[in-house]
Amino acid sequence: MLSPIVRLTDLAHGGGCGCKLAPSVLQKLLADQPKAAPFAQLLVGTETGDDAAVWQIDDETCVIATTDFFMPVVDDPRDFGRIAATNAISDIYAMGGRPIMALAILGMPLGKLPIETVRAILAGGASICAEAGIPVAGGHSIDSVEPIYGLAVIGLCRPENVRKNSGAQPGDVLILTKGLGVGVYSAAFKKQALPDGAYDEMIASTTLLNKIGQVLGGDTDVHGITDVTGFGLLGHGLELARGARMRLTIAWDKIPLLADAERLVKAGYITGASGRNWASYGEQVVLPPLLQDWQRALLTDPQTSGGLLIACAPDRAQALRASIKGAGYPRASIIGSVAEGAPAVEII
Template sequence: MSSIRLTEFSHGGGCGCKIAPAVLSDILARSPLGVMPKELLVGNASADDAAVYQLNESQAIVATTDFFTPIVDDPTDFGRIAATNAISDVYAMGATPIMALAIVGMPLDKLPVEVIGQILEGGASVCAEAGIPVAGGHSIDVLEPIYGLVALGVVDPARLLRNDRARVGDVLVLGKRLGVGVLSAALKKGQLSSQGYAQMIASTTQLNTPGPRLAMIDGVNAVTDVTGFGLAGHLLEMCRGAGLRAEVGFDTLPLIDEAVHFARQGVATGASNRNWNGYGASVELDPSIAPWQQTLLTDPQTSGGLLVSCAPQAVDAVLACFHDAGFDGACVIGEMAQGEARVSVR
């Protein structure tokens, strides 16, 4: 089993194997809306992190699903990363997770049962950390390893966090450092150091538990998590939802040191270029921004951090919320301003 490299079975890895933003938009535009009951508070309209269905005045169900192919070779780490990533969407809505269902697709003729079991054990360990059971799931025999979760949570509709409620003058706070995609590309090339791998695992398995606490802070107006479309892509979704412009200073971004090293050498995932091709026309880069910096802006973040748009008076409370939970990279990265829905990086 030690000779098995999970990443060799997949054409992409983690959130980097997402469908490209432009292609996804085209697919969704062609999809019928179907039944839209008034109780459905959040659906496809705002490209938000999860669906939300109101049960009564004080309770709503938050439902999401996320799964992908291996981003690492270690089966337990793969399971942990995939589960953390899936549950993140619940936290991004300000909700508390209540249970999960496993999504399992494995090439049974290539992977030993013991390896598959380690993947599931990794996912279950993260669910236990989040305080929820894996209450069921579904499994199929496929060509590439696939693992993830359906994650369910509950939230008070009055405290629901959405990605389309940012306001002019809001300050932007990012909860995790960027560069996971670059590290995954370096790993696949056999260039990632043991320290870089440890940083990658630490970031991708850190649950975004501040979500429900952020929902209790007055002045927190919009939240999303930064995943497969990179910081620029998910911030652009926030801009489009609110009809505002985001202004970001690259030097303020929290970055993983080893990711900067590899990005400067031209290491990147294929998804980074696909991301730029999909939304680059709506991102303004200062002429001083180098290609390696653009790579980190579009770098797909598997199990990335929460991105918060909050009133200036709420910034200290938001940062304290992150830092108290062990997110030492959380920091202010920019602000929301009046203007066309675009992301401007200087």
């Protein structure tokens, strides 16, 4: 691990996807934006809060475009770059697409960080792009108050392979591909309370590319996909519920967690974003009476470079889960189901 002279996380007021604006704030900002309806080739815009925009070029080709960037969630600059790149590329996979190139987005506080640290951030991001099989073809940089890094990513897919978060159908089963708890881990890390083994687990999860999304996009039994990031499992589950106009039921005891997540959240390592998330959408969530505060904190925990939440046909769920696990996602779990009803998420 490369140790910077200054802790990167000390230069940022937040970190990772915990930096995202609260869902309620974002909704207000977008409320008066012009609709994209006149553009018939724009298959996915801002209407459903999907993971990326999709533009249809012809009968066989769609372009997928996304951007994502944030402040450091860790201090090692190369790890920061790797996490940010993995997180940005995930949006392409979440739409069922294949990434083809990326542009770097860089903001650094000049005079506070040595050039070697910034180079390591860029190298970390480039290494993940190489793993995804794409180049970093350019980018833009500015002098900023806090360190910021991310990517704009372009991808391709066939029109029939686009997987929106609005595609879930009644009776579908929900699969989650990664464990929850990244925000809790990052809160503990910032206070220097995260064990080395837990750090390694966090890096392994946050730098695991969601490549399986491209495969799932070609499966007709997969009806909807979104990735779980800054709004937590409940927030992104609600986006899927609202998009499909369905009700999700999720079983708490089926949700995969990072190994130390329960211990750390009970010790009080919770991000501010967790509370902001709940304040934004809690009225559309049904919780069991005995659910404890620490459990709710994990349900709203911001996931930096989190897993995919997948809605699929019930008779294929077990086979799909097995194939996802076999593809390198050992925590992939069946966590719930989809039913007709007013958009909401119920935890049982």
